[in-house]
Amino acid sequence: MTNRQNKLFHLLRLMGYMLKGRELYAQDATLTEELGVDERTLRRYLEEIEENYDDLIVCDKQNRIIGGRKVTVYRTIDPTKDIADILSFFINNDAQGMGWLMQLIHTNDPMILKGFDDDQKKALQRQVKKNKDVVLFRTNPLENxxxxxxxxxxxxxxxxxxxxxxxxxxxxxxxxxxxxxxxxxxxxxxxxxxxxxxxxxxxxxxxxxxxxxxxxxxxxxxxxxxxxxxxxxxxxxxxIQNPMSLPFVPQKTAMLKAHGRIAIYFKKSMKKFLESQTFIREEEDSVVFSIQYTQPLEILPFIKEWLPDIEILEPKELKEMLIVELKKYVSIHNNF
Known part of the structure; x- marks a missing residue:
C-alpha cells in the first residue's frame, strides 16, 4: 500500500469512528496503536479532517482532561445535543438579555426541544412564554x-x-x-x-x-x-447596500434633504438606513445627508419610501428620473 493509500485508509477509518459516535483525540494510545501511527501523525490527520469537514465535525477547542492529560477532542456534530447545550447556556444566563433569541429559535423550529431533558424543556418554555409577552418578531432571518x-x-x-x-x-x-x-x-x-x-x-x-x-x-x-x-x-x-449594488462601478453621490416629520430619523445620532449614508448638516426643520450609489435602482426605492417628505438636491439626473416615474404613476392612476 502506498503512503497516499495508507493516509486515505486512515482518514476514512477515523471518520468512520466519528460517524459511530466515538470521540477522538491525538493522545489516545489505543487509537494510535489501532492505526499504527504516532501521536503527531494522528493529530495531523484529525486537524485535516476538521479543516475539510468543519460543517460536519466539531473540534472541542476548550481542552478537556482525559486520563490526566489535556486533550483536544474531535467528534461529529450532534445537532440535537449540541444545540440543546448552547440554548441551555443562554437559558441559564438570561441576565445577558438573550431571552429574545430563545423565542426566535423556538418559533422557527419547536422540534429544537427534542434534545432537552425535562428540566431544560420547562426552563425554555418558561423563558419563551415570558418573552412572548414582551417581544414580537415580524421579520425572521431564519424563516427561509x-x-x-x-x-x-x-x-x-x-x-x-x-x-x-x-x-x-x-x-x-x-x-x-x-x-x-x-x-x-x-x-x-x-x-x-x-x-x-x-x-x-x-x-x-x-x-x-x-x-x-x-x-x-x-x-x-x-x-x-x-x-x-x-x-x-x-x-x-x-x-454592499442592497441587491441592486454593483461592483466595479464608479460610485455617484446623491445629496438629499429630509423635511418635517421624517427629519428626526436622519439626524446624526440615528441608525443609518444604508451603509454609505452620511450626515451633512441639520437645518431648521430638516436634515441634509448624502448616499453613495452605483445605479439609480440602488437608492430610488429607498427615496420613494420617504415621499413626499424627502427631496433630491443633486444630482439633477436622479431628480429628473424620479419625477418621470412619479408622473407615470399619476398618469396611470388618472386612467382608472
Whole structure:
C-alpha cells in the first residue's frame, strides 16, 4: 500500500469512528496503536479532517482532561445535543438579555426541544412564554430555513462557496426560466429579508441570485476557481447596500434633504438606513445627508419610501428620473 493509500485508509477509518459516535483525540494510545501511527501523525490527520469537514465535525477547542492529560477532542456534530447545550447556556444566563433569541429559535423550529431533558424543556418554555409577552418578531432571518429543501439548498451552496466551486443553475425569475452555466459561487448574503448568492461567470459578469428562485443546482465540469477571484470583491462585499449594488462601478453621490416629520430619523445620532449614508448638516426643520450609489435602482426605492417628505438636491439626473416615474404613476392612476 502506498503512503497516499495508507493516509486515505486512515482518514476514512477515523471518520468512520466519528460517524459511530466515538470521540477522538491525538493522545489516545489505543487509537494510535489501532492505526499504527504516532501521536503527531494522528493529530495531523484529525486537524485535516476538521479543516475539510468543519460543517460536519466539531473540534472541542476548550481542552478537556482525559486520563490526566489535556486533550483536544474531535467528534461529529450532534445537532440535537449540541444545540440543546448552547440554548441551555443562554437559558441559564438570561441576565445577558438573550431571552429574545430563545423565542426566535423556538418559533422557527419547536422540534429544537427534542434534545432537552425535562428540566431544560420547562426552563425554555418558561423563558419563551415570558418573552412572548414582551417581544414580537415580524421579520425572521431564519424563516427561509424552515423548509427542509431550502435548508438543504443553503447547505449545498455553503459548501460550494467554501470550496470555491463552480455550479450550474436552473433559475426562474419573472416567469422566465434559464440555465446559468459555470457560475463561480462567491458568497452567501442575507439582505432585504432574503438570501442571495453572489456569482460571477466566465466573462467576469457579476450577478446576485435570489435563493428562492433557484430551481436546481448541478455540478460544473470546471474545477474550483482561485481565491484571488474573491479578493477582487473585498471592497464591494464590505460596502454592499442592497441587491441592486454593483461592483466595479464608479460610485455617484446623491445629496438629499429630509423635511418635517421624517427629519428626526436622519439626524446624526440615528441608525443609518444604508451603509454609505452620511450626515451633512441639520437645518431648521430638516436634515441634509448624502448616499453613495452605483445605479439609480440602488437608492430610488429607498427615496420613494420617504415621499413626499424627502427631496433630491443633486444630482439633477436622479431628480429628473424620479419625477418621470412619479408622473407615470399619476398618469396611470388618472386612467382608472
Amino acid at each position: 430555513l424552515m423548509d427542509p429543501e431550502a435548508e438543504k439548498l443553503l447547505r449545498v451552496l455553503k459548501n460550494a462557496v467554501k470550496n470555491h466551486e463552480y455550479r450550474t443553475f436552473q433559475y426562474t425569475y419573472n416567469n422566465h426560466s434559464e440555465t446559468l452555466e459555470d457560475l463561480k459561487c462567491l458568497k452567501l448574503i442575507f439582505m432585504k429579508n432574503n438570501w442571495y448568492l453572489a456569482t460571477e461567470n466566465e466573462e467576469h459578469k457579476f450577478r446576485f441570485l435570489r435563493i428562492a428562485f433557484i430551481d436546481k443546482i448541478d455540478y460544473s465540469s470546471k474545477s474550483g476557481y482561485q481565491k484571488s477571484v474573491l479578493d477582487r470583491y473585498d471592497d464591494f462585499f464590505a460596502t
